[in-house]
Amino acid sequence: MDLKKLNNNQKAAVEAVDKPILIFAGAGSGKTRVLTYKISYLIKEGIVKPEEILAVTFTNKAAAVMKQRVAALLKNNVQDMNIGTFHSICAKLLRNEIRHLGFTKNYAIYDRSDQISLIKIIMAEINVSKNSVMPKTVRNKISYYKSKLIDPKSALKSVNTIQDKIIIDIYIIYNNSLKENNAVDFDDLLNFPLEIFNNNLRILSKYQKLWKYILVDEYQDTNKAQFLLVKMLAEKHRNICVVGDDDQSIYGWRGADIRNILDFEKDFPECKTFTLENNYRSTNQILQAAQSVVRNNTDRVDKDLLSVNGDGDLIGVIETHDEMEEADAVINALQKEIKMKKRTFNDFSVLYRTNAQSRALEDSFRRSAIPYKIIGGTRFYERKEVKDVLGYLRLIVNLDDTISLRRTINFPPRGIGLKTVDKCFIQSIKDNKKLFDVLNNPEPMKIRGKQGDSLIAFHKLINKYNELLIKLNASELARALVEEVGILKFYKQQDNLEDNDRYDNVLEILNSIDEFMDRKPEASIADFLEEVSLLTDIDEWNTDENYVTMMTVHSSKGLEFPVVFLTGLEDGLFPLSIALNEKEIMEEERRLFYVALTRSQEMVYLLYATDRRRSGSDSWGGLASRFIKEIPENFMENISFSSAMTRKIVNTKTGAIKMKIKRTITTFDDFKVGDLVEHAIFGEGKIRALSGSGENQRVGVAFKDGLKKKLIVKFAKLKKI
DNA sequence: TTAGATGAGATTTTT
DNA sequence: TCTCATCTAA
Numbered sequence: 001m002d003l004k005k006l007n008n009n010q011k012a013a014v015e016a017v018d019k020p021i022l023i024f025a026g027a028g029s030g031k032t033r034v035l036t037y038k039i040s041y042l043i044k045e046g047i048v049k050p051e052e053i054l055a056v057t058f059t060n061k062a063a064a065v066m067k068q069r070v071a072a073l074l075k076n077n078v079q080d081m082n083i084g085t086f087h088s089i090c091a092k093l094l095r096n097e098i099r100h101l102g103f104t105k106n107y108a109i110y111d112r113s114d115q116i117s118l119i120k121i122i123m124a125e126i127n128v129s130k131n132s133v134m135p136k137t138v139r140n141k142i143s144y145y146k147s148k149l150i151d152p153k154s155a156l157k158s159v160n161t162i163q164d165k166i167i168i169d170i171y172i173i174y175n176n177s178l179k180e181n182n183a184v185d186f187d188d189l190l191n192f193p194l195e196i197f198n199n200n201l202r203i204l205s206k207y208q209k210l211w212k213y214i215l216v217d218e219y220q221d222t223n224k225a226q227f228l229l230v231k232m233l234a235e236k237h238r239n240i241c242v243v244g245d246d247d248q249s250i251y252g253w254r255g256a257d258i259r260n261i262l263d264f265e266k267d268f269p270e271c272k273t274f275t276l277e278n279n280y281r282s283t284n285q286i287l288q289a290a291q292s293v294v295r296n297n298t299d300r301v302d303k304d305l306l307s308v309n310g311d312g313d314l315i316g317v318i319e320t321h322d323e324m325e326e327a328d329a330v331i332n333a334l335q336k337e338i339k340m341k342k343r344t345f346n347d348f349s350v351l352y353r354t355n356a357q358s359r360a361l362e363d364s365f366r367r368s369a370i371p372y373k374i375i376g377g378t379r380f381y382e383r384k385e386v387k388d389v390l391g392y393l394r395l396i397v398n399l400d401d402t403i404s405l406r407r408t409i410n411f412p413p414r415g416i417g418l419k420t421v422d423k424c425f426i427q428s429i430k431d432n433k434k435l436f437d438v439l440n441n442p443e444p445m446k447i448r449g450k451q452g453d454s455l456i457a458f459h460k461l462i463n464k465y466n467e468l469l470i471k472l473n474a475s476e477l478a479r480a481l482v483e484e485v486g487i488l489k490f491y492k493q494q495d496n497l498e499d500n501d502r503y504d505n506v507l508e509i510l511n512s513i514d515e516f517m518d519r520k521p522e523a524s525i526a527d528f529l530e531e532v533s534l535l536t537d538i539d540e541w542n543t544d545e546n547y548v549t550m551m552t553v554h555s556s557k558g559l560e561f562p563v564v565f566l567t568g569l570e571d572g573l574f575p576l577s578i579a580l581n582e583k584e585i586m587e588e589e590r591r592l593f594y595v596a597l598t599r600s601q602e603m604v605y606l607l608y609a610t611d612r613r614r615s616g617s618d619s620w621g622g623l624a625s626r627f628i629k630e631i632p633e634n635f636m637e638n639i640s641f642s643s644a645m646t647r648k649i650v651n652t653k654t655g656a657i658k659m660k661i662k663r664t665i666t667t668f669d670d671f672k673v674g675d676l677v678e679h680a681i682f683g684e685g686k687i688r689a690l691s692g693s694g695e696n697q698r699v700g701v702a703f704k705d706g707l708k709k710k711l712i713v714k715f716a717k718l719k720k721i
Numbered sequence: 722t723t724a725g726a727t728g729a730g731a732t733t734t735t736t
Numbered sequence: 737t738c739t740c741a742t743c744t745a746a
Contacts, residue, residue, distance in 0.1 A: 059736080087736050112735085130740095186736055254735065354733050359737080376735090410723095417723045451722080534736070554734045592734085 001044040006030075006037060013274040014038045017047055020234070020268035021241040022219075022261070026305040027290070027598035028281025028560070031243055035217060036066055038241060039081070040073040042213055051080040054211035054233070058218040060085055060535060062558055066217070082211065086226050087534050090189045095530075097196050097203060098184075106526050108183040108394050108401045109533040113382065115139050115185055117403050122173050133163055133170075141167050142174060146187035147223045147255025149194075182400035190225040197232055208236045218557075219244035219264070223255035231267060238268065246301055247294045248595050250554060252588045258299060279305045281560050282597075283312025286604055289635040290597035293627050297587040309601075314637040316605040317628065323357070323568070326609050327364035330565050333605055333639070334370070334548070337563055345371055349561040350550045351596050357568045358550050365548065375551035381532055385491070385502040386509050390532065392481055395436075396465045397526050402435045409439075412490040414454045420447055424455070436462070461485070474525045475514045482510065553596045564600035569608035569628065593627050605639075 003011045010030055013023050014037045025031035039055060042048050057063045063084050071078045082089060095105050110118065119135045119142075141164075145155050152172045159165050178184060184192065197204040214234050216222070219242035222230070234240040242264060249258040265271055279287055284307045291305060316333065320326040330350060337343050350361060350372075358374050365372045380386060388411050395404040410416045423445045428435045438445075439459040442452035465481055472480065482488060491503040516528050549561070597604055606628060628636075 085736070189736085251735080253733080356732060356737085413724070415723070419722060552734060 001037075001041050003037065003041070006033070007278055009274060009276055009278070010034050010037075013276070014041050016272055016274070017042065017045075017239075020238055020264075020271035022264045022268075022271050022273045023241070023243040024261075024273070024275040024301055024303060025243050025245055026275075026277055026279060026303055027245065027248065027287075027594070028279045029276035029305070030278075030280055031217070031245075031276070032062075032065065032069065034276070035215060035241075035243055036069040036073060039066075039070050039215065043074060048213045048239075049080075050078065051082070052210070052212040053081050053083075053215070054089070054213070055081065055083045055215040056086050056089060056217065056230075057083070058085065058221055059558070060088070062217060063088075085534065086222075086229070087186065087189050088531075090193050090229075091530050091534065093193050093207070094184070094189065098192065100196050100200060100203070101192060102179065103182055103184070104398075106182070106398045108181065108398050108404070109189065109530065110178070110181075110183050110185045110403065111382070111533060112139065113387070114183075114403050115143075117406070118177055118181070119170060119174060121406075122170055122177060126169070126173065128166055128170070133166055138167050138170050142171050143185070143187055144255060145171065146185075146191060147225065149191065149224050149228075180400065181402050182398050183403070187225075190223070190229065194225055194228055194232070204232060205236075208233055212237055213239040214241070216240070216242040217244075218248075220246050220249035220258055220261045221251045221256045222260050223251075223257060227257065227260045238270075240268070246299070247297075247303075247591055248557065250557070250588060250592050250595055252584060262299065262301065275301075275303060277303055277305050279307045280309070281307075281601055283307055283309050283602060285312045285314055285635050286597055286600050289315050289604075289631045290594045292632055292635070293597075293630045294590050294594040296630060297590055299587055313603055315597075315631070315635055316603070316639045317636050318605060318607045318639045320607065320609045322609050323360035324364070326567055326607050327360045329607060330361065330567065330605070331364055331368050331370065333565070334563075337603070343562065345546045345548050347562040348548045348565070349556065349559070349563070349599065350548060350565045350567060351553045351556050351599065352550075352566075352568045353553060353592075354568075355552060361550060361567070371545075371547040372550055373545075373547045375549060376555050380505070380508075381535060383502075383505055385487070385505050389478070389482060389487060389506055389509050390529065392462075392465075392485065393478060393525055394529055395462055396469065396477075396481075397529065399436045399462070399466060400434060405436055409458055412486055414458070415450045416454050416458070417451075420451045420455070423447060469525065473517060474523065474528050475510075475517050477525065478510055478513050482506065553592055556599050557595055560599055560601055562601045563603045563605070564596065565605045565607060566596050567607045569606055590627065590630075606636075 003014060006014060007030075010033065013021065013034050017038075023031070023034060025034065035055070039053060042053060043050055055063075055066060057066060067078050067081070067083050070081070070083070084092075091109065094103075094107070098105060098107055108114075116135045116139050119138050123130065123133075123135060123138070145151075152168050152175070155168050155171065156165075159168065178188070197207075211233055214230060216230055221244070230240065230242075242261070244261045246258055246261050249256060249261070252258065265273065282290075287305050287307050294300070318326075318329050318333070320329050334348055337348075338345075350358075352358060352361075355376055362372070362374065381390070388408060391404040391407040394401050395408055398404075406421060409421060424438050424447075425435060427433075427445045428438045431438065436459070439455045442448070442455045447455065461484065465477060468477055468480075487506055488503060491499045491506065512532075513528060516523065516531065520527065553566075608628075
């Protein structure tokens, strides 16, 4: 096979196939290239057959890219190859094997919000008030335990607080409930295969024989379960190749263990290690700045990346007062780059730490008519209307799924409220029946009239489609169902923008089923649901259209852009991560910073605001104060920027008018509901509501000529009259 | 008993 | 912006 396009180091890494291989691949060093060449090499040289290769990646996007490139190299399709994310490969494995754990193959995959719904039900059942623990906290902690393979029994040993004890009680019931619902969560997807392998060595041996060569991308981000999975599968043949960069490990909070890559040589003592240090992406200014920060970490392998692209421009540092000014600064710099360097919108990416930080940017971009696309945030498949449609499908496929049942039983509203569902739930426990099976017979529960009729009708409807599963294909069934349930009609009747959006989204989900069926004509609804559960927004990112991309630093991993804006750098960390201690948090933040900088090919702008600091961050300082200082001055240049204007934003959705005026008053202590106030612009009005705290106090005011519109004023100029 | 309105409060990163 | 608890009308 022709390996001329590789440098010597890359070539050696590709050709080494007789022992475990560890490749340290620094940012932009051609990691994907090595992996794809290696897969092609294995096949072309006849070392293994395509179907004997297992290649795991971190995201669907990365898997798609890998498939595409391997296909191009082999001039041939890659359908036989097992290239996918850990989660999707495990989901497929479980389809065949989960019966060994007492689930059926139509099991549901619960996402975060499903998990939280289930936890809320459990908490209500065992009388744990939401004030003692938040359902979200419970979910995070359970997920953390699972990612470290800590079962409730072992978790009990390390209990310190009453809260922990309560969480573990919920953890036990939660696991049982999942099983009753024939459902698994994301962590189970990884943990269950391990459990099956441990219980049944014959099954393990089957997969060891099936997958003769294992390649793992982004190995630094594997957690304990993923590590053990790979280790077990490779134990026999020891044909394994892992690629990663310890400096880009940014998922510690999710259980990823950087020790997995650092200790690979211990786990596979006969392994051979390669280090790729030629960078083909960024300029040296960017690379040196990024490395000068991450070099302060102690848990890392020393490397010295050098760019083949020359020195490049200095990094720009911009200080502003607040997030609005910051957004303006981004636009200013962006327009200058377009003018001077003849760039187009899709040369730019704006990165931030948290999704919420995108709002101010969005406002400014819209006002300046600059096209942008936000990746992440509320994802398509997490929208209410989409989850509702999927909820119906999930229930039909898996009648045990009570979370989907509760979600759909009263949508569109059919007169079945909380009280009625509670009665059914109690009855189902009394009779030791499925919740779904109780609906058919409302009489013993003393549910009569409208509610009783609705229950029977709902039961009949779901049963009907459950039987149709074998007769109709996924598209036909989904369309018939949405029609019969009247979801589209429900949204069409409403006459507001939001519901128009929802209408469109329902159509879009139907289309996506069609598209899925085109791709995989033999597939079932269960297959569709599986794919959808494991999909994220970044998977849909593409460069065909001309827009600025905005996303979190985490989402940006693996991508590259000519110009990167890194905003909100004053923002510190939350010192509340359960997993990490201070040193680990600091080191992971440095790596996050390193990842962000090395996304850029030519130019980086660092932005921070002096008057903004999120609560909780004070104890840590923040990236700006710590990490920008770690960059030598000769790599940076201060760019000054001044502009502060009064803004007026009309929210077209609600008709509300938002006024933002820079810091005039900071507290509303003197005001109360019912007070008459005078506003600098809108005139006289009456206070209807006060809320928020600190700088974010808001006041709702009804003005004389304000019709019935809701008016919200932030940082308002109000005078009591 | 349900549906809708209203006010109060919260907000990391993701497979 | 979003979610949740509480109140009110039907």
